[in-house]
Amino acid sequence: MLKDKKLINLCIVLFINIIIQLHCSVYVQAFEDNESDKFSPVKAEVIEITSSEEPQEVNLSILEGKFSGKNIILKNEIILSCEEPLVLKKGDKVLVCLKENESGELAGGYIVEFVREKYLLYLSIAFVFFLIIIGGFKGIKSIITLLITGAAIIKILLPGILKGQNPTTLSIGIAIGITIITLVILNGFSKKSFVAIIGTAGGVIVAGFISSLVIRIANISGLSEESNFMLGKISQSTHLDFKGLLFSAIILGALGAVMDVSMSIASALHEIKENNPQVTSKEIIQCGMNIGKDIMGTMANTLILAYAGSSLNLLLLYMTYDVSFVQFINKQEISTEILRALAGSIGLIFTIPITIMAAVLLKKDKHKRCNN
Numbered sequence: 001m002l003k004d005k006k007l008i009n010l011c012i013v014l015f016i017n018i019i020i021q022l023h024c025s026v027y028v029q030a031f032e033d034n035e036s037d038k039f040s041p042v043k044a045e046v047i048e049i050t051s052s053e054e055p056q057e058v059n060l061s062i063l064e065g066k067f068s069g070k071n072i073i074l075k076n077e078i079i080l081s082c083e084e085p086l087v088l089k090k091g092d093k094v095l096v097c098l099k100e101n102e103s104g105e106l107a108g109g110y111i112v113e114f115v116r117e118k119y120l121l122y123l124s125i126a127f128v129f130f131l132i133i134i135g136g137f138k139g140i141k142s143i144i145t146l147l148i149t150g151a152a153i154i155k156i157l158l159p160g161i162l163k164g165q166n167p168t169t170l171s172i173g174i175a176i177g178i179t180i181i182t183l184v185i186l187n188g189f190s191k192k193s194f195v196a197i198i199g200t201a202g203g204v205i206v207a208g209f210i211s212s213l214v215i216r217i218a219n220i221s222g223l224s225e226e227s228n229f230m231l232g233k234i235s236q237s238t239h240l241d242f243k244g245l246l247f248s249a250i251i252l253g254a255l256g257a258v259m260d261v262s263m264s265i266a267s268a269l270h271e272i273k274e275n276n277p278q279v280t281s282k283e284i285i286q287c288g289m290n291i292g293k294d295i296m297g298t299m300a301n302t303l304i305l306a307y308a309g310s311s312l313n314l315l316l317l318y319m320t321y322d323v324s325f326v327q328f329i330n331k332q333e334i335s336t337e338i339l340r341a342l343a344g345s346i347g348l349i350f351t352i353p354i355t356i357m358a359a360v361l362l363k364k365d366k367h368k369r370c371n372n
Helices: 002-036 117-135 137-162 167-187 191-217 226-234 242-275 281-310 312-320 325-330 332-371
Strands: 041-051 056-062 071-076 093-100 106-114
Touching (some): 041 071, 071 093, 071 106, 117 137, 137 167, 137 242, 167 191, 167 242, 191 242, 191 332, 242 281, 281 312, 281 332, 325 332
Antiparallel strands (some): 041 056, 041 093, 056 071
């Protein structure tokens, strides 16, 4: 118990240090960008709609930056053809890119987007509040693991990929690190955590193997999304492995569900053994498979529905244009989403027997030590 408390305190200190570094680096980067880039977006408030005809003409009060406190009249024009026009009203806060002339005076600009960070902050506070109220100390530890996961992705995975490192190796390493840190913080150094780590690692390896195999034999390039095309255009100095990026996305997408399944089974089997020390290995396997079957259907459904939900616009687009089933199923965008859902689900299915066998082997090991 004392070791667990020391571990949690150490993780909290490390977490605070990570957040401070993240916080500082973001503001240093923002300061450098504001100094070097005359087109950095700043916040502004709509104080008057001067013309309601399309495109709208609005009077904005600049809220920050070099021109804070000054007013500017801009047209609310669409920047990209794929964007929806912003419908502005008095009191709305927006991001604007301002332009300067050679003498450093304000010389125009354009409206980029609504300011939404305040509402996202409120939502995040509500999430943290309910997690702590319902989860108690476990909820606090969950928040810590969530933030460490976010920091690992933002500070290690994404910068590493942009520097040209192998996304496959990076994602595997981060997945292993996230699994160990999350399960140890939540449950301490225990057999239950060890069993869950083995089950998660096994499920992720299976999902990774399946996705890697299908990516290769099905000739999936990973360039099926508009964002990937944009990355290919703007990252001339960095060679991005798009197949590796797709592999990373599948691994990270499946990790949460696989970890949930392995922990649920490990926890249930641990309780069974604690309450009935005389339980046999055969009974543990039977109990584990019954529990796993109940979990398997809902979690596989969760993965497939999550990917279907994220691709809903794409599905509607193909249905609107009455694309044939053969053409539809062979489209790379659809094939990619099916691969993500099914590879993750197969990994999830294999997590169940791997976790059960790990629990059985640990039980046998315990009996051997007792007999000796």
